[in-house]
Amino acid sequence: MDLIFKALADATRREMLDKLLDQPGLTLGDLIAGTEMRRQSASKHVQILEAAGLVVTEWQGREKKHFLNPVPIQEINRRWVDKYSRTRADAILNLKQALEAGSTGKRK
Amino acid sequence: MDLIFKALADATRREMLDKLLDQPGLTLGDLIAGTEMRRQSASKHVQILEAAGLVVTEWQGREKKHFLNPVPIQEINRRWVDKYSRTRADAILNLKQALEAGSTGKRK
DNA sequence: TTGACATGCAGTTGTTTAACTGCATGTTTA
DNA sequence: TAAACATGCAGTTAAACAACTGCATGTCAA
Numbered sequence: 001m002d003l004i005f006k007a008l009a010d011a012t013r014r015e016m017l018d019k020l021l022d023q024p025g026l027t028l029g030d031l032i033a034g035t036e037m038r039r040q041s042a043s044k045h046v047q048i049l050e051a052a053g054l055v056v057t058e059w060q061g062r063e064k065k066h067f068l069n070p071v072p073i074q075e076i077n078r079r080w081v082d083k084y085s086r087t088r089a090d091a092i093l094n095l096k097q098a099l100e101a102g103s104t105g106k107r108k
Numbered sequence: 109m110d111l112i113f114k115a116l117a118d119a120t121r122r123e124m125l126d127k128l129l130d131q132p133g134l135t136l137g138d139l140i141a142g143t144e145m146r147r148q149s150a151s152k153h154v155q156i157l158e159a160a161g162l163v164v165t166e167w168q169g170r171e172k173k174h175f176l177n178p179v180p181i182q183e184i185n186r187r188w189v190d191k192y193s194r195t196r197a198d199a200i201l202n203l204k205q206a207l208e209a210g211s212t213g214k215r216k
Numbered sequence: 217t218t219g220a221c222a223t224g225c226a227g228t229t230g231t232t233t234a235a236c237t238g239c240a241t242g243t244t245t246a
Numbered sequence: 247t248a249a250a251c252a253t254g255c256a257g258t259t260a261a262a263c264a265a266c267t268g269c270a271t272g273t274c275a276a
Binding site for chain 1: 110113114116117119122125129176178181182184185189191192193
Binding site for chain 4: 027028029039040043061062063064
């Protein structure tokens with residue numbers, strides 16, 4: 001779970017996932033096309049995404065095709081985001097009270 | 109958006125959010141109770157959570173009460189997770205083909 | 217009004233991270 | 247089989263991060 005959150009914490013990696021969502025099967029070369037990034041940097045990012053299970057790869061000859069795996073993200077949604085969406089009524093009430101008290105987060 | 113993902117990337121901070129979900133209004137002292145962490149470290153984490161909008165605070169005298177704000181997490185769900193949950197059929201097909209080809213991600 | 221308390225802010229240090237360069241390995245094609 | 251190609255792996259470096267210590271500021275209670 002920690003690996004997934006860490007992987008998603010980087011904007012470059014989120015952009016990679018976006019590309020793979022639109023165009024499944026891109027190679028490493030495809031992924032860096034149009035960017036300033038070196039091949040080796042992108043490769044490291046892919047490793048992190050693979051370790052988190054967010055990207056699955058398949059070798060075809062000398063090319064490595066990359067595919068987005070949406071399951072871990074759905075996992076986050078199910079096991080984590082849902083919990084906070086179902087915020088209990090009293091918690092929301094407390095938050096509202098804090099906000100309505102004119103709280104700015106700054107000490108008076 | 110980047111601030112939210114970065115804030116969620118740390119396990120300590122996710123635990124803080126869990127505590128605030130269960131017990132709205134905890135102080136900094138409450139948050140570090142039972143942990144090895146120093147007050148100052150926890151304070152830094154809270155700053156990061158506040159900057160991401162995940163935590164809202166209210167001063168009551170010399171105490172600072174902390175509240176979870178579920179809105180940014182719901183934002184992530186709406187603007188980001190949904191996109192990957194609605195993965196297009198052909199993308200899933202491509203992924204399945206990659207997996208069924210016995211791909212281990214390792215070069216043959 | 218003074219001492220205990222809750223927190224903030226500044227600075228230090230060790231670890232992690234992300235970029236790079238250089239070289240190695242396996243694959244296709246002429 | 248040799249050259250061009252796609253990628254991997256190792257090592258370096260600079261920036262970001264997370265923990266700490268020490269000191270300052272504002273609040274409560276005797």
